Amino acid sequence: MTTAIAYATAVEALAKASPDGDAELPLRPGQLPRAELLEAYHPDAGAQARVPLRIGPNRGDPCHPALARIVEGNALIGDVDLAALAPTSTDVLVIGGGGAGAAAALAARTAGAKVTIASKLRIGDSNTVMAEGGIQAAVGEDDSLQRHFDDTIKGGHNVADPALVAQLVGDGPDVIRWLIGLGVGFDLAGNATGGGRLMRKRAGGTTAARILSHKDFTGLEIMRVVREAVELDSGITVLNRAPAVELLSDDHGRCAGAVLYDTDHRTFQLVHAAAVVLATGGAGRLHLTGFATSNHYGATADGLALAYRIGARLREVDSFQYHPTGVAHPPHLVGQLISEAARSVGAKLVNGLGERFIDELAPRDVVTAAILRECAEGRGIERDGSVGVFLDTPHLLKDRPELLEKQLVSLKHLADRCKVDPYEEPLMVYPTLHYQNGGVAIDRNCATSVEGLYCAGEVAGGIHGRNRLMGNALLDIFVFGRRAGIAAARQVQAPRDQHRIGLGHVQRWQRERMRAGITDQLLSPVLYPDYGNFELRSHMAAGREG
């Protein structure tokens, strides 16, 4: 058990370190080079962080051990479950109701397709709505697409697919125009209205101020608008509370629809489609490596399991982002996100000795590793059994008290719920599982290695390499969500065999599992976190009793 410094002692140390409140806090000597820091302290590093996959298109490739169990898992359903079901049919089936799914649905509609969008919970329930900081787009005079490209490649440790990154940054300004056209508001610099300049914030790991925002609830502003646009479109059928439990394939191995579980009627529903867009998001609610998460309730890697089983290639599924500043105290709010916006306007991270220990605007993985190092070496702060470091809001707000009301509204609400007065008391923070860096491999049009299957948003990989920059996820979901919708709509013209649609890929998968000697009977997708108390068969049985 590593030691930590008691909360009261640490608060005193912080006060002493800057008695007048305006002196610069000292930076702790003995900084490690970034690469060394990551190797020694980041959760992605170390012998326990990955196992080779045993079956499927990525056999032999590294994967997070808990995620490997899920993507190698057995299917929830078999042919017998589909026996008496009459399929419905649509041009494009979008699975997932967050920003990427909504964008895909809207874009496929504009391209002339008939669209069904299925959401596990309710359309809009997603990580998108929770995004606070903002969205990157290179619009500044001191900025360029090239700089955005270089920052993203570098931030991702040079393993992102350059073609995807070029598409990401190149579509950025047009995505902002598209969002404004739908009615999404962005803050302007100064007090300008209408035709002023966009307010731009700095993100960690970037060379120009590039984050556009709507206060510090940008994701909410965007999601409520795109959800409204989807719900008001008569050509889009919205199926809520209908998680996908399996994809459908045809004789040629193409993706041809999906099996949904209608949680209200507790029955399966077959949807045939010319193309499927998977936009199921990430994996935070799997609580990988025991971390708390900032993610939405639905983030259980469903899309990775579905895509892998039907034969889509994955990439960098051993790489996750642990956001540096999750709430560490009080216990019932652990993992909730404190936006990078706080650090981008100047808040410092401080250990139990009243020392800064890292450049707060270094890339997220570096800052996370630095916090874990402080805690591992006994300079963390302990309160009611929780350990973390301080986010020094008192010093930030002493000079600029107006920040809390104007730019850090969400931080203010969160501090309220933590029962902390951010003017007086620092917040306790600890890294929280935030983002799946890798995912299903796609090309610039979101096509996967399986014909008829497209992926967009967090479920897709290759855009962020092994570390994502703040604001690039909101951009990613709209750039690639729109492209997926357009490409999927085009697939309507492709020839297909309507008579042979079923679970052929599941039978092949089960033979492969047997040959590899996999005996783990875990069924996937898991659909809900452990504490969701959901088991498909007993849920269905309870419906029959009722």
Added chain:
Amino acid sequence: MSDRIRLSIDGRELEVKPPVSLLQAAASDGTPLTSNVGCMGQGVCGACRCMVRREGEKAVSTVLACETSAEDGMQVSFIDYFSPHRPHVYDVAAITDSWRVADAVRDIFPEAEHCRHCGGCDRACPKGLEVQNGVALAVAGNLADAADVFDQCVMCNLCTLACPEHIWPNHLGLMVRRAVTALTLRPVDLITRLDEIERGQQPITFSGEDDDDAADRTANRAGTPRKG
């Protein structure tokens, strides 16, 4: 802190150890949690709406379960999310005259003029927004101020549920915000950059990188021996 508390959620008597949110309490007895749940504590998605009566109080209030702490003696009922037919249908792109947005408001939300000032929406709002005032501002054509009232709305639909005139206040607020933004927000820096892109003045070079290089590096990195 360590004392357990008792409360009733959807008719189930529960005993939990505080501090927990109402949402955490609701799942603590093994009941499957497949709906009326979303962001799990941030209070931004509006999915976990419920009615709450606190011990010793007569009044019932509406709150979001993820951001409300469970208290001893609470009676809680989740309100299933409300999604009937949509009476107020519009396409924001079809609102093209920035001088006549107020007319569009009247056309799409004709019930808004019938507000009877009962305050039901204000009491229902878990975010404490001045919903009724927002409706009045929109009806009066003061669209910028109306938009401002609804700026922090999470679209939980509780005001829509509470309104006896079927005004759908949160959707009215969103429509006003969308129309005003879509018609007036024209950032000069964005326009300039879009123009540069269209003219080919924003090229991106990959610095000699290609997909194969990137793939090689992935393989190397995964294979690098790690320090203990």
